[in-house]
Structure formats: structure tokens, C-alpha cells
Amino acid sequence: MGRLSWRFPSAGAPMKRRTFIGLSVAAALPAVARAQQPAPKKRLAAIGLRKVEDMRIGRDQNSTIFLEELQRLGFVEGNNLVVDRWQYQVGHREEIAREVVDTKPDVISCVGTPMAVSLKAATTTIPIVAITGDPISFGLVSNLARPGGNITGVSVDAGVEVWAKRLELLASAVPKMANVVFISSEGSWTGAGGQVVRDAAQKLGITLVRGAVSSPFGEAEYRRTFSSMQRDQLDGIVLSDEGPAHLPNKSLLVQLIQEMRLPAIFTYPEFVEAGGMMSYSSDLKSLIQRAAVQVFEIFRGAHAGDIPYFQAEKFEFVVNLKTAKELGIELPAGLVAAATSVIE
Template sequence: MKRRAFVLGLALAAVVPPVSAQQLLKLKRMAMVSPAAQTADMTANSNTGYYRAFFQELSRWVYIEGQNINIERYSGGGETARYAQLAADVVATHPDLIVATGTPIAMQLKRVTQNIPIVSLFGDPVAMGIVSTLGRPGGNSTGASIDAGLELHGKRFQLLAELIPNLSRVHYLASEAYWERAAGVGVRLAARQAGIPIVELPLGRTVSQEAYQDSFRSIQRNQPTAVMVSDEGEHLALRHTLVELIAAQRPPAAYPFRDFVEAGGLMSYSVDLSDLFRLMASQVADIFRGRKPAEIPVHQPTKFELAINVRTATALGLDLSPSFLARADQVIE
């Protein structure tokens, strides 16, 4: 038994980065802020894979909730008008670090604090003024970007057009504020280059089931059209509701993350969110160990995965060619 414990200790020492006893014993306070996710889902035992990945990686760095880190969780409930006050409320609690999901939340936090370290998942942080450069962010923010620019948006339009040869237009679901950001500009340009007209489906100031239903009333049944969903965090938190509502309307739909496809959506071309959340957890650990956010590069992914739900495609009467399926990184039967 002693030998087994000794061998296990050696194995752990090989994978866990070194950390001083003083750093481990000092209790840290972290705030987690989501635009719409339920706070009960932002845990190590979450039903959402990327949250589980975040806490698993944080634990690997020997930061464990209830032992040497306390975590306070906040949600904007999908009400974009609340984000400014939410950011101010979080900062007023003076946590040691803030983890934020989504560009709007990250922007609001940046406005109200220049001192508290912030690790965010966002779109283009340089274009939105959150960081100076990706390599040397400056200030108090770092994190991971999901925005690979025009090429990513163009690839999504290309895949959707390949799947639906008679595609005449795409209804694009996004908040009003999205079209004012760099990502919205990129979507319009990518659609123009692909020769696919887009019809904007604005959501107003609150992202909810009711807002989705109001937007979808403009989609006529049996039109040769499709839906694309923006990569805003509000959609991700409501992915099951959104997938069900789109299924009821029956247009083919392309989603921004694989999580939607796992929930029954048709297809996605995206980064792996679990990978990004693991990376963010390592950035959190770096900051707790004394490194400054200004010196931690913002991660911009270079790997993207195609996921397709065969059952949903069959229900929609879509013909999936062998070559299309062969390119998929994940095929859900």
C-alpha cells in the first residue's frame, strides 16, 4: 500500500505544476460571470462539458473550490440591459480574479475596473478595445478568443451552401448589438463574398425563449432558406431551447458550437469550447501564482471542427454525401 501511494505521488508530481505552500494555503476569491447561464450550471459537476473541463484543469493546478478557492457566480439572465450593472456589482465585491464569458460582459467589466484581473472568453478583444494586442494584452485582461475572423465566417457559409444546394438566403439570428461589433461586420462581409443574402433576425435587448419566438415569425415555412446562429454566449446558455424552437420551424440550421449539435442541432463548424475553458483555467492559475494578465497572451485557436447530426439531417430530408460526412470531425448518429 505504501509503495502504491509513493508511486501515485510521483505520478502526480510529474503532471501537476510546482506551486509554493504559501500560494496553496492562501484562500483565493474568484467571480464567474455568464451572460445567461444558470449559476447552478457553472460548477465542477455541471451538465455542460466546458464547465467541467474548466474545473478539472483548475484542480490539476491544485486550485480546488472549498479548499483554497472560493467562487461566487453571477448570471445576466440574457438581459443585455443588465450587463453594465452586473459588472459593477461583481467588481464591488472585490474578488481576486474574474472569469467572464462573452464579449459584452468582458467589455463592461473592462470599463469598471482596471485593477482586478479578468480572464474572458470573447470575440475579437483587440477590435473591441479590451486588450492592446493578442501577444501582449496590456492592462488587466486576457483570455481566449473564439473569433478567427472572415475565414471562419466564410467557411460556415460555404458548408451550409454545400449542404443545401438551392440555398437562396440565410436568416441570421443575433442580438442588435452583435451587428455593431467586429463579428457582425465580418458576417456581413463573408455572406457578401459567398453570394448569399442574409436576413437579420434581431433579438432586441433580452435573449429568451419569447425573443426567439418573435424573431422566428419572419421565417416562412417551406422556403428554401436556412438559419445561422451567432456565437454569442446567450445562445449557448439557451441552446436546448433554441434547438427545439428551430426544429419546430424545420429550417436547416448551422450553429456556432458543437454543443448545439449534441443537443440536436444540424451542424456546426467551431472551436472546441472545452479546450478553450481548460486554457482559461490555466491562465487563472498563472495569475493566482503571480503572473500579470498583461503578460499572458490571448489565445486565438487555429483548430476548428465540423460536427454533423445525422438524425437531424434525416428528419429534415437532407442528403449527406459520403464526402461531406468524411470531412466531419464528429458525426452524431
């Protein structure tokens, strides 16, 4: 077999223009190929409250807000972004955390303080962006401005004063309210938020009792709590602010409260959309968008511990006039006028 060889024009011989161009292009090809190499795809592990198949644009409102904000920032699922999804399941937090960490994503996003706590215990290296309650109270970070470690996020808890505001709004809706049950975990009842609610109740002349629930919150736990309540001894219900931990059971909670025919105030508009009477909360849309920005910043090279943990600044007051009417309650006109959203 003859040897293959490249033959160049001899020294001093004129080089044809076509030959020169061909050699120049050949020499440039490796550099062009390198320049055209697509950037590596980023991998996001997302843990949400909805079913996995619903955590997509157009299927779930909060997932749509989050993914569309990432798109606006230049990360598009199916293009330069891979999203692996898990549904938060009560009682399986540690198992989910280990499974997610084993996939070695670039960033983990999650909803709920308990899930964030489990993820923090499972990894000290993979960046975590969490939507939680008060991250300091739950030991996620020690400083909002510089969280340190591998976790940052947004807090739906805008301060314990919001907890008292919910009781005040409920009292404004129901004159002569005397006895209220505060559905909460032990930590919320004994913590700063619970203390503020108890202080507000005292100022309003309301007797406040605890409807005890324990984490992980689930159907059996809620049913046990409600079965222990005496309907004729209560005038209203306030749901504690435990981050989004109550949300997976919103339909059950609304149903149980409707069965007791008691006015209640909730922590998120989703409860009111499901039939609850009122909610007062931070503006969840702006918080979800901020969480997406934090994911983007980490994709671009920022360290999670250097990104401030964002605290809510905007609030939503939502009322459901249909539910109030079914309960025989005529909400004061001034209260309805103060609502950011009214469900007729």
C-alpha cells in the first residue's frame, strides 16, 4: 500500500490562490469548531408541591412564573437547561433529598422550609435556592445579607407582624369575635410569630387557643386536630405561617373548615381560590421571580452563600365574597375595598 502524504509546493514555487485559501480554511477549522461548541447545558433539580407532570409552563401557575422568568434570563428548558422534577412528599423529605443530591445537579430549587432543612443536611456543596418561611428561625442561615454556605432563597415570612395582621383582619371581618383557634406546630406556637399573635389577641380581647398539628403535616394529622375542636366554642380560625408547608393540603383544610362553618384567614391566595374566605400574604409571584433570578446568578457563577436571602416586601389581601355569603357574613365595605383581589 502506498503511503499517504500531504504535498506542499516547493520553496520558491508560486502557490495557487485556491491552494492557499484551502489551507487557510483548513487551519481555521479547529478554532471555528471550538467557537461553535454549544455551552454546556445547566441542570436544575426542582422540588415542588405539585405533581411532577404539572410542574411545567401552562400547567401550574407558580411553575409557569418560575420557568418563564428563567426563559427571560436566557435559560430555556429543552435548549440550554435540563430540569429534573420531584414532588415534595410528607414523610419522605430525607429520601428525596438524598435522591436529588445523587443526581449532582448544578442547582437545587425547592419549596418549603422542611424540604430546605433536609437538603441542607444532605449536601454542603450543591447550591440550593429555597422558598421558605423565616430561614433564621429554622437554622437555614444565620444572616440574611450574607447567608454563607450553599443555600440562599426567598422568605415568604415578611416578619412576625404579618402574623398579627391576619388576626386583626379576621376580627375586622367578624364583629364580636371572642374565641379563635390558631392552627400551628409547636415551634410556631412557642416562637416569635406565635407570641405576636397571642399579644394581638390580648389587645383585641380575643381568647386564642392552639389547634396543634405536627410536622410532617398530613391528612391524618389535620383530621385529628379538627376532630378535637368544639365548634360551638369557636368564632374563627387562623392558619399559622409555616412557609408553604400547608399548601399541599389546601383542599382538605378548606373542606374541614367549611364543615365547621367557621370564618378563617389563610396564608396564601390559593386557599381562597379553593374556597377559603380570606388570605393575607406576601406577593408570591414576585418572590418566585426573585428565586429564579437567584438560580440564574448561580448558573452564571455566583456562590449561593454570597447571594442575599430575600425577604418579602409586597403583600396580597384576597377575599372570597361567595364564601363569606355562604357563612352568613357580610364583610365590611372598607375591608373589601382594601383587598388587592376579590373573588365574587
